[in-house]
Amino acid sequence: MVKHPYKVxxxxxxxxxxxxxxxxxTENMNSAKYREILQSQLLPNAYHAGYGWNFQQDNAPMHTAKLTHQFFVINNVPVIDWPANSPDLNPIENLWxxxxxxxxxxxxxxxxxxKSLGANDFQGIxxxxxxxxxxxxxxxxxxSMSDRINMVIENNGYTINY
Structure with a gap:
């Protein structure tokens, strides 16, 4: 694996x-940056999820910040309560x-x-x-979510390999 000097x-x-x-x-994520991304990416595009969608996120500090919670309430974003340290229940981890x-x-x-790999090239990739x-x-x-949840229940709440 080639190391690159770019933080993205x-x-x-x-x-x-x-x-x-x-x-x-490239900047660090904080509550303000998170809300900016939600405003520009989630809100205009969430209709793709159809009726009755729920937003899932982990419990990172910027996700649970008071201003982030207020953002969700003001914008009527239904957020699922999520257990701490449960990447096995988060399908985006597989996608990452x-x-x-x-x-x-x-x-x-x-x-x-x-070829020389510039920052713009890396982001483009x-x-x-x-x-x-x-x-x-x-x-x-x-x-896969229903299977994941059933597997965790069968495993008495312990981590699963998914």
Missing amino acids: HVWGAFCRQGPIGVALF AILKGNVERRVNNWVMKK IQQEWDNIDKNLFFSLAD
């Missing part, structure tokens, strides 16, 4: 029907692993061709790989 954060959301939004940014692998392959190919995710993957990850 990726926020993404999806539903059964496909991607809802993605944001690439796939995206990371695809980006790493592209970066390695880029560097093997002796991330965006292209997000755009190239098969729509069926979004469906299968969203659809």
Whole structure:
């Protein structure tokens, strides 16, 4: 794996029907940045999820901040209460692993061709790989939630391999 000198954060959301939004940014995430992304990516695109959708997020500090909670209330965003330390119940974790692998392959190919990889090139690769995710993957990850929940229940609440 080729190391790159660029720090890029990726926020993404999806539903059964496909991607809802993605944001690439270089600054650190905080509650203000998180709300800015939700405003620009989630709110205008959440209709893709259809009627009766719920927003799932982990318990990172910027997600549970008072101003973030107020943002959700003001904008009528239904947020699921989520247990701490439960990445096995968060299907986007699987998506991040796939995206990371695809980006790493592209970066390695880029560097093997002796091309210089700039920050814009790196962000472009991330965006292209997000755009190239098969729509069926979004469906299968969203659809896996009932199985995941049942497996955790059968495992008495302990972590599962998913």
